[in-house]
Amino acid sequence: MLQGFFGNASEIDARGLQKDLDAILIDGEKVVRGFKIIRDLFIFTDKRLILIDKQGLTGKKAEYHSIPYRSISHFSVETAGTFDMDAEMKIYISGNMNPIEREFRRGADIKGVQKTLAQFILR
Numbered sequence: 001m002l003q004g005f006f007g008n009a010s011e012i013d014a015r016g017l018q019k020d021l022d023a024i025l026i027d028g029e030k031v032v033r034g035f036k037i038i039r040d041l042f043i044f045t046d047k048r049l050i051l052i053d054k055q056g057l058t059g060k061k062a063e064y065h066s067i068p069y070r071s072i073s074h075f076s077v078e079t080a081g082t083f084d085m086d087a088e089m090k091i092y093i094s095g096n097m098n099p100i101e102r103e104f105r106r107g108a109d110i111k112g113v114q115k116t117l118a119q120f121i122l123r
Contacts, residue, residue, distance in 0.1 A: 011108065012036050017043060021050070024064065033116050035104070042102055044116050049091070051100070067093060069120040077114045080106045089113060 012034040021031060025045065035042040039054035049072070051065040071094050078088045087110040090099035104110050 010036055010105065012041070017041075024050075033113065035102070035108075035113070037102060044113075044120070046120070049117075067091075069117075069123075072117075072121050075114075075117055075121070077110055079110055089117075091117070 014031045014034055017034045018025075018031045021043070025031075026047065030046045031043060032046055033044045039059045041050070041052040041054075043050040043052070048069060049067040051067070053063040053065070055061040055063060073092045073094045075089065075091045076099075077090075080087045086103045086105050087108065088101065088103050089110065090101050092099045104113070
């Protein structure tokens with residue numbers, strides 16, 4: 001429970017997300033990977049990165065950010081060290097100086113996340 005308060009992420013089943021996001025996905029768009037950070041979602045599709053920011057006490061209100069991969073200028077990944085309990089990813093969007101930052105708990109597949117993001121950005 002405390003890890004959630006510090007922003008750590010856990011991976012979510014992509015098939016379940018595909019069904020849940022059907023109303024906002026375009027025809028043929030596929031969810032590749034997804035991560036949950038407390039109530040918020042960080043979702044990779046084959047077309048874009050979708051960030052869902054749940055708001056309010058109930059989390060029923062949500063803000064959706066859709067970021068086409070071509071808008072991502074670069075990203076960085078810091079893996080967990082001996083004494084670090086988490087890894088961190090920063091994604092930089094063209095025209096925006098402030099990166100999108102997310103933390104992933106030890107054991108999360110941060111290298112796989114990095115590879116997934118690189119796969120779509122470097123096409």
